Amino acid sequence: MCKTLRYILPNDKILQINSNVIRDLSKFKQSTTTSNESGGILLGRILKNTNHLVIDEITTPTQYDIQRRNYFKRSKRPHQKIINKRWKESNQTQNYFGEWHTHAEENPSPSNTDLNDWKKRVIRDKLNLDFLISMIVGIKQTNVWITDRDCKTFKLILTNDIG
């Protein structure tokens, strides 16, 4: 059984990533020497009363995306279509929170390509949040970062790790 993961955000709110997302992402792990990089976007909700965040849906690579051993290019349209569709279907509660991709390393950290893309994204994407959430799915570990409006990137800490 996959565990639900919870991270502390800089504003002291919690970012929860539901177990079904963890399970879906684990299918894309680059566990073999030939598996290619995958990616997609993260969809989630802002909770009333508490303002905690929940990520409970993802998109996965489409035929319009490019997948290489150490490279992934996500096309805009098919993923944007899903955002629009889910936003409508969910009575405007489900929205785009950020992106995910895989790395062929155990405990992943962002490459320069990643960091630049995240910064660009915070400026160009029209976000519902004040920051962009990015997940990198490594072979053993999954790590999460946010990039704020000042283009600063922070690694998030699991709530379980701070007791």
Next chain:
Amino acid sequence: MNVQIEKCFKTFHDRIKISDLDRKEQSNMVLREKRDLLLEDLKLYFRKKNVTRKSDEHLNFDYFNQGSYGMYTGIKPIDGDFDIDVAIVLNIDKTDYPNPTTVKKWIFEALNAKNNRTVLWKKPCITVQYTKAGEEKYHVDFAIYAGANQDGHCYLARGKETSIPKEKRWEESYPKALKEKINEKFINDEERHQFKRIIKYLKRWKDEKFKQENSGTGKPTGIALTALAFNHFSPHVRDFFTNETKINDLTALTKTVESINISSIWSEINIQLPVPPYNNLFKDMTSIQMEKFKEKLSKLKLNLEEAQKNVDPHEASKLIQQVLGNDFPIIDKEDVSKKSPKPSITHSGESA
């Protein structure tokens, strides 16, 4: 989050509880009428029997609801087989009736007078079973006690007519003792009510998760779960800081289950009836059945703990429904989430 989950517990409780049998509520009417009809038959039987007896040897009895009806811990059965427990306390001394089945036979004869019911001998009671196609099933268990003994104690008539001699015995038993013990454990109303709700939640969990098992062996009995709650429950009805009333059934249930769990890590679950005859209420479980029970209990604990930590009331309610069944309502996802004015716009992206 807590507020919403507590609302779900309230709805759940309203759906599963059985109200007091003697309160004039429509939902209880059929059961109450059946019970009263049977009691009338008993009275009639003894009236006839007393005609041939001297007036100082006249037989009579007291009755009261025992079991979950008496303790207000009854829940609606999911299989539809309602069960009422009635204690019949006769004004007899057991020494006058060395064979308790003589006395049980009176009750059997008195009740076995009409065609529309099946009367059965059971070791601890006489059971009247009603089963009509297309109707709700229910049965009434009559436990028969000798209540006028020289030693001042109270004894339950055990055994069937066909039982071996050592199973035909008078067992020291206090039909009101358990009820009193349960009802007196918490003086504070809120605490006592929560205690009883927790018992009901555990019983519904049992009915949901042990559907295939036989009661008493693979499936723990309602009394066994009641006794577990008696030992492991502690109330969560007040805010820790302000001391104001703040009902938290989720925490109370989680802590109860955690406590049962911890107590049984290294051993089998062993719980005695908290009143005489202090019997082990899990003695009929095999070790394989015990392992299964503990496994299910661990799953219950995991789901409740995750529901407590989960920041999303929708997800939390789903986790609780998985263990307590469909009468526990799901909180709507959209109701607890904020609306956003428009879908966000993403662009193509590169990663490496």
